[in-house]
Amino acid sequence: MHPLFAHRKWVALYLIGWLLGGVLLALFFTMLRPRPLLHAMEFAIPLNLIFGFVALSAWWVCRSNPLSGPRPVRIFTTQMLAALQVSAAWFVAASLWGVVMARAVSETVSRAEILQDAGTLFVLGMPLYLVSAVVHYLVIGFEASHAAERRILQSDVSAREAELRALRAQLDPHFLFNSLNSINALVGSDPEGARRMCERLGDFMRRTLALGAKDEVPLAEELALVDRYLEIEQVRFGDRLQIMREIDPATAACMVPPLLLQPLVENAVKHGVARRVEGGCIRIAAHRANGRVGIVVENPVDPDAPPKRGQGVGLENVRRRLEAYRGRETHLEAWLEGTRFRVEVTLPAGELPPAVEKEKAS
Template sequence: MPGPVIALAWLLFSGFMVLLMFAQNLSAGTPTHWGETLVGRLLHGLLWGLLTPVVFALATRFDLTERHRRLPSLLMHAAASYGLTLAYRLAYAGIMTVFGVLPGNFSLATVIVNANTWVPIYWMLLGMAYAVQYRERFRQGQVQAAQLETQLVQAQLQALKMQLQPHFLFNSLNAVSALMGTDVKAARRMLAQLSQFLRLVLEGSDTQEVTLAQELHLTRLYLEIEQTRFPDRLTVAYHIAPGTEAALLPALLLQPVVENAVRHGLAPQAGVGELAISARQQANRLIVQVQDNGRGATDTAIRGIGLRNLESRLATRYGADYTLHVETAPEQGYCLLLSLPFQTATLTDSSPLTA
């Protein structure tokens, strides 16, 4: 919480306490000692205003919302509540003595014995600290959700841009036209695959996360189109460990990686292109690997637009809890290794990325 907000809050509270004491004295018919009232209430607000950032820092350091640390944190806050309250009362007594407005019944023993009566103020501030933290986490969650939605839209637009480029449609339609004279069934199958692929990309506009099975379904459609066009130039191998199909990952994450491997790694070279897609669970991690036998490169640090966008989406979704590693060498292809938290979902037929 910003310092000016804390100062203003305690100043208003002190002013309210002054008015309250004046009203009580007025109704009881007793005179108001303005020196003690004003100095005492303002000093009260000043001291607690200085201690408020300390309480907020302790709330963060010893977080009661973390279950595995709840008991140690609770004990720490119990000790801090009395310690800070005692420090407040000692400082209050000392300053009031300097101003000469200390009540006659004020003594060091009284301060120590009665310090616990002010402990609830610490717990009130602690509750406010957690309320502020919850509000900030909620706001950050909304910002992250908005960023994920924006990045998903960008990924969809990028996917559509790549798929709807004239050469893709022209090549696909030319392949269909050529197949009509030799293999009508293959031509119809390719048209069905193309229409289903584009439909799935368009209908997935509101989906932030999908299962690995759903993402693989979209990827297979793309690869089947390419295999229909080049039946003797592209082979695909899938190594998907049982139990990983339900793992969650950001929508349109795998398909652009595979497409990039086909277009830039395999298509330009002569001979048969080989592509391997694998997924496995390792402890609490999902390990996804895409490997090709294409041209490769000399520098693994090179990041194209697609890979930079991929890393940006992963950072927004997982923070630092992911790894993306690329291995490549000239004429040895690319190997992209991705590690994500393993989170599962129940497979349903209602998602736009299902068959």
């Protein structure tokens, strides 16, 4: 189906255009050979409308001979032949209509005159058809670029979805298994503790899912998630897991990509504290200076432990997410300082304006 027929309005506009074209054609005929304008219009307008529809056939010709095709000569000859056919059809139609008109109006019109009019249309038809072909090629090109744009948008969306999926997968299922095992243990010895643990675990999961669905979150929310996480891990590791927080209150409202901090802290537990017999202290710090927020997660490591696979994956993930969030305005650095592993993230200190926050809340 020709795209013109997708909307009635377009069809109407198109018909009006050809109608006006018919009037112009009639004027042209009166200049060519003096005759009453009304007669010329009766002759020209119906023929012009017919041509208007025939010219649409260029759509199919253009589609089956795309400009991106390998042989331009062939495209050219095909289009010329099509133009010739359309013009010939117009010539035949004009001749017949001329005869009918001549009979209806008892005016003396010679056969030669009818042939002359039809011949004029034949000559006009070729370039008109070619104009139609050019317009159709433009339409096709426009649609193609539109479709490409849509595809890019779509792939953007699916990339984001993939990122979210990866994010959720990054939530270590073993964390869940181990937490369930802790609950299992508490049920016997400390039922109240088991209940608290269930509550924390539920709260942690819910927050993770909620944060993961957002583009950016205030640092305070991210820190609250980390607190939940650490509370649960502290049940598992007991005194071995110590936490030191140095959070500048001025950073609380600064926006960060969601689940930025949690994977870093999880790494600090899994690859740092959990692998040391004596455990250790994880330091979480956030400060704000010169329009930037700096976040530090620091943990002790066992100097003898061989590097385990998967350690770099979480970090790389965070790095990529930061890049996607604010590109070169963000910065992530990780290094070993003696027996302490330190990750430092800095990003522009952007706060959500209160109005927007209200809007989001409502």
